[in-house]
Amino acid sequence: MIAHSDKEDAAATWKKTYGHHPLTAFLDHGPGGTGEPVAALRRPGNAGSNTAADHITTAQLALAQLPKHYRRGRQTLIRTDSAGGTHDFVSWLARRGRWLSYSVGMVITEAIHEHVLKVPASAWTPAVEIDGEARDGAWVAELTGKLLDGWPKGMRLIVRKERPLLAPS
Numbered sequence: 001m002i003a004h005s006d007k008e009d010a011a012a013t014w015k016k017t018y019g020h021h022p023l024t025a026f027l028d029h030g031p032g033g034t035g036e037p038v039a040a041l042r043r044p045g046n047a048g049s050n051t052a053a054d055h056i057t058t059a060q061l062a063l064a065q066l067p068k069h070y071r072r073g074r075q076t077l078i079r080t081d082s083a084g085g086t087h088d089f090v091s092w093l094a095r096r097g098r099w100l101s102y103s104v105g106m107v108i109t110e111a112i113h114e115h116v117l118k119v120p121a122s123a124w125t126p127a128v129e130i131d132g133e134a135r136d137g138a139w140v141a142e143l144t145g146k147l148l149d150g151w152p153k154g155m156r157l158i159v160r161k162e163r164p165l166l167a168p169s
Contacts, residue, residue: 009042021047023054025062038065052088055080059093077101087150094152106157115143116159127160137163 003010003019010019025039039061041054059078063071070076078093082105093102106112119141127138143157 021049023058025058027062027065038062049083050086052086052092055084055086055089056092059089075101077103079103081105082107090155091152094155111147112143112157112159115145115147116141116161119143119159124161127162135162137165 001019001022021043023041023043024037026035027038028035039058041058041061043051043054047054062078063076066076078100079102080089084090085104085106090102090104092098093100093104108116123141124139125141126134127140129135138160139162140158140160143159147157148155
């Protein structure tokens with residue numbers, strides 16, 4: 001968020017602007033969900049994307065907005081892009097007794113890339129859309145082994161590959 005004057009906690013951003021780098025949480029009630037905002041953490045413009053403490057705080061603020069029976073349980077799914085793919089945040093999500101479901105994006109490291117290249121053709125499964133139909137030109141596979149060392153027990157690493165769509169001429 002760009003600030004055009006010296007606002008509280010505004011700072012230079014990596015995009016060479018000045019302002020804030022907020023983290024927000026939205027609630028989706030499934031198909032037809034409203035996507036309503038439930039939490040926002042205002043941070044200085046120079047705040048890091050992968051700051052686990054900020055992701056934890058934002059998740060706590062969002063969970064506090066839910067009725068008590070949704071604050072724990074597999075029916076509550078927390079999703080983030082790769083900025084949330086840190087050991088500390090994922091460990092917080094997976095902590096014993098919390099029982100939240102989560103789907104966290106990961107940065108594709110060289111090690112992950114090398115493992116993806118070794119996945120045999122037979123291990124790739126067609127990706128499925130929300131309506132249950134196969135997604136044309138998209139496949140998924142699960143990576144296992146040492147890539148998961150240091151991550152919470154039971155965590156799965158699912159990768160996706162897609163054939164690029166050609167732009168209309």
